[in-house]
Amino acid sequence: MKKLLASLMLTLSLTFGVSANLLAQDTTGAATADTAAAPAAAEMEEIAPVATTDDAPVEEKSFHQVVKEQFISGGVTYMTPILLCLIFGLAIAIERIITLNMASTNTRKLLNRVEDALNTGGVEAAKDVTVNTRGPVASIFTQGLLRAPEGVDMVEKSIVSYGSVEMGKLERGLVWLSLFIALAPMLGFLGTVVGMIEAFAAIAAAGDVSPTVVASGIQVALVTTVGGLIVAIILQVFYNYLVSKVDSIVNQMEDASISLVDILVKYSLTKGSLIK
DSSP states (O other): OHHHHHHHHHHHHHHHHHHHHHHHHHHHHHHHHHHHHHHHHHHHHHHHHHHHHHTSOOOOOOHHHHHHHHHHHHOHHHHHHHHHHHHHHHHHHHHHHHHHHHHOOOHHHHHHHHHHHHHHHHHHHHHHHHHTSOSHHHHHHHHHHHTGGGOHHHHHHHHHHHHHHHHHHHTTTHHHHHHHHHHHHHHHHHHHHHHHHHHHHHHHHHTSOOHHHHHHHHHHHHHHHHHHHHHHHHHHHHHHHHHHHHHHHHHHHHHHHHHHHHHHHHHHHHHSOSOO
C-alpha cells in the first residue's frame, strides 16, 4: 500500500514537473518571439517612410516652365528671331483687328440717313452726315457727294477711284504679317540645318555614333523647327481672319456705293438737279 501511494505521488510529481517545464518553455518562446518581432517591426517602420518618399508623385511643371526650358534647349541664337517674329506678328494682328472692327459700319442705317438728308437739305446736308460718320464707307460717300455737282458719272468714277485707296488702307500691315508667317519656319529650318551640321561634326570628331555625342545638335534642330512652325500656325490663323474681315468690309463698300448711286439718280430725277 505504501509502495502504491509512493508510486502515485512520484507520477503526479513528474506530470506536474513536465507541465511546468513546458509552460515555462512556451512563455520563454513567446517572449523570445516578441523580442525578435519587435526589431523587425521597428525595421519595417524605418523602411516604410523611405518607400513612401520614393513613391511620392513628382511635381508637374507649369506651361511657362516647359516653354522656357524648350526655348533654352533650342538655342537662344535661333529661338530669339523666331520669338521676335511672333511678337511683331501679334502686334500687327492686334492693331489690324482693332482698326478693322472700328471700320465696320451699319451701311443700311447710313444709307437711310443720307437719303433723308438729301430729301430735306440736299447734297450739303448729306455731306455733313457722311463727314461726321466713321469708317471707309462713309469716306467713299463723302468723295462721291463732293463730285455730285458734276453729275452721276463723275460720282461713280470718284467712288471707284477712292474705293481703291480705302482698300489699300484696310490691307495695310498684312504684307508684314505674311512676311513673318513665311520667315518663322524658315528660321526654324535654318536652326535644323545648323543643328544637323553640328551633330555630324561631333560624330566626325568623336569617331563614333553615340547618342550622347549627337543629342545636343539634334535637339537644337528639332526644337527650332517646332518653334518656327508653331509661330507660323498662330500668325496664319490671324492672317486668315484679317483677310476675311477686309473682304467683308470691301463687299459692304461695293454694295453701299451702288446704293448711293441709285439714291443720287433718284434724287436728281425727283429734284431735277444734284445741286441744291
